[in-house]
Amino acid sequence: MMGFGPVRPEINEPVFHEDWERRVLGLTLAMDACGLWNIDILRHTRECFPAQIYWSVPYYDLRIEAHIKAMLARGLVTEAEILAGQMQVPPKPVKAVLKPEKVRPLLARGSPYIRDAASLPVFKTGDRVKVRNLHVPGHTRLPGYLRGAAGEIVRYHKAHVFPDTHAHGEGENPQHLYTLRFKARDVFGVNNDDDLQADLFEPYLEAR
């Protein structure tokens, strides 16, 4: 998709432009630690905003609204409570509440995504593969611009949590993950030798 205009880097950009943005960062990370959703669910929640909102609303505004949507869907808060800034119904149980002394260890541990897979990888480095013409109705990490593109496997990353199912509460369903290399001239028809890489899951690929 094009027509968004120039990239406008800000010189010496501050980490946060407004105080509410830093509150949003803290609140969203703290709520993530409650264990009620995963990163794929959140990404999909963000993607489900109407297109004109998704493409025009600034990052932190969208970030907090996606978390609010996730909280509302699970009955953690109500819109009336947010408007009032006060609790009106009892809290829902959460899996954990992040304590200050646990913050650094939690962030340092992260959440590795490698899992054991149910089968052996189909492809290996050097294989020439094609991206399938998949139009997934739900969440996917297959970018539209790569549908049907022909590329070469340049790296194998073992099996990772599969976002397409994980985002819908359908399980981690680990799938083999590969880095594919494409020529820009094949994907975009440009007249140069530039390369383009993307990390794609095995279900997105077929042999050619």
Added chain:
Amino acid sequence: MPHDGHDHDDHSELSPIALRVKALESLLVEKGYVDPAALDVLIDTYETKIGPRNGAKVVAKAWTDPAYAKWLKDDATAAIESLGYTGRQGEHMVALFNTPETHNMVVCTLCSCYPWPVLGLPPVWYKSPPYRSRAVIDPRGVLAEFGVALPEKTKVSVWDSTAEIRYLVVPMRPANTNGLSEEELAGLVNRDSMIGTRLAGHVA
């Protein structure tokens, strides 16, 4: 304006979103979902503790220590972890080495995936539609907007972070830097050069 009898701040200067976030924070703390002290640590961590100075140390070490550079190439996650940089949004790292033949550039067209442990929080431009859409189709046009013009012989290699692999670009070491310490070299490594939209700084 008549005083309505209960204690409140003058909210006349807060924007609607700021008011909404303030109300939300009160609510989440009152509900017991969020510990305010944990909030402070989370914010402080990403505002002051984790940032591009981490990545710059990785790059400077790679420039000065060939064994470390090889480790970074073979197992970036472990090599970066050995310097203490690990965790959220950097669990699976790959280092991309710029050479005279190849200039690497990283984007997340699908959202804003970024290697937080080595670069901190991503800048606004990285998360915005212009970069997300144009980095893959017109990387040289984007580089021009950053004031970068590559030599004819250099090809551009764009990496779209579509899964949980996170990329750190190792820019080329600037010329005339042989006498510099690792710390001085790290000072030449700007954040954008580790995303791939600028080159590392030059010594006059």
